[in-house]
Amino acid sequence: MSDALPGPTLSDEPILRVEDLKVHFPITKGIVIQRKVATVKAVDGVSFTIRRGETLGLVGESGSGKSTTGLAVLRMLTPTAGRIVFEGQDIAPHRGAELLAVRRRMQMVYQDPYGSLNPRMTIRSIVGEPLAVHGLDGDKKATREKVAALIASVGLLPDMADRYPHEFSGGQRQRIGIARSLALEPSLLIADEPVSALDVSIQAQVINLFMDLQERLGLTYLFIAHDLAVVRHISTRIAVMYLGRIVEIADRDDLYRNPLHPYTEALMAAVPVADPEVEARRPRAVISGEVPSALRPPPGCSFHTRCPRAMAVCKTEQPFLRKISPERAVACHLHTS
Structure with missing residues (x-):
């Protein structure tokens, strides 16, 4: 795949603005009388904007909250809190006919091409x-x-x-x-891992189709994927999620050239390079351990249990997404000054 960006002219006007979105699922116990015993924080304070005509790539490991975010934006899941401002109106509280009218302007492309079509x-x-x-x-x-x-x-x-x-x-x-x-x-398409179930040779064809349709129809995409090569090919900007939160968001080329969050560094290091000599010289940003449970996230920075550069403050204080340039934000105590 080449690194060419999609062709539509970008607008400074945000078509979608998500503010402090939370999607929590209660865990209940009991049959006749149910009581809440815990909460799964699948999405826990996510904020981003998408400009008209651009593609925002949303990446992260399985269980990071990417698909839940997409479903909540489309209002296929009811948000626990936060605002979803689409084309100037907050659709988070919409119900019934009001929500149906909004859905004409935003649509989903599903991951499984076998299960999403009625046989x-x-x-x-x-x-x-x-x-x-x-x-x-x-x-x-x-x-x-x-x-x-x-x-x-x-x-x-x-x-x-x-x-x-x-x-x-x-x-x-x-x-x-x-x-x-x-x-x-529609003006906005939410594509949830739309090529992950396809052969590699077919993936490129479908991605090129997305880009061609965007150029011809002026579409805007929220493109959810775990394949970083695919995301780099199609995205204008990229947001990286970890355990229900966005830890870094940046222009595509800036993110790949100079990742700032340790988790982003590890993701970038995992992308293979075709040249074996370059691959051999690349520094390795290895992370150990498993992704913590969204049922019991660690205190402080949720990544500190796996971060090779964790400091004492990371274990007690949660870093918030902070703008460090007009097009870049990162949630990390290493970049607080």
Whole structure:
């Protein structure tokens, strides 16, 4: 993959602003009378903005809260606290018809191209379903033409519309999922690990499709992934999550050139380099141990139990995300002055 950025012109206007988002899940005990005995803090105070026309990559290990953040932004999960300001309005308290109207402007592309398509529906019905849900399928001829155009826009042939999901490969199924997400002409797409289930050779094709659609349609992406090579290829900026919090956010090239948080350093060091000589000379930022449980996060900095540069303050005081330049912020006591 090349390092070319997607082509749309970026705007300073944020299409999405997330402020101190929290998603906590209560753990209850008892059958007849249930009582809360603990809380899983899946997302615990996440803040970021996405400008219109850009791609924000959200990366981190499994269990870091990436997918939960995406589901909460789309309001498929109810936030415990915080604000989700989309196109100028806080959608966190929205319910019912009010929420349904917002969902026309923001859509999800799911991770599993096998499980996200109804095997009993034809591709025409799958791609056209959002139009039916929102009552936009009144003119049958226009709907049929729009569905055919959507199928063609993702690189599939219109005559495939009457086939069923099992007749397609994984990459083709993901293209169908992308076509469905575009049916309502959204301005924001949340892509949750959209290529992780695909072969490497197919991943590049789907990523290039995302970039082409962004350039043609002026889309904005929240792109969730754990594959750093994929994120580097498609993202404008990157946010790194660890145990429910963002620990660093920066311009893509700045993050890869000079990671500031020890966790980000370790993630960058894990990305293989094609040149064996360069790979042999690279410094290793190895982290030991396992990710702590979100049920019982450690006090202070949640990364201090695995950080090779942890200080005494890291064990008692939680570092907050602090801007160190207009495009960069980091949550680390090493960068507090």
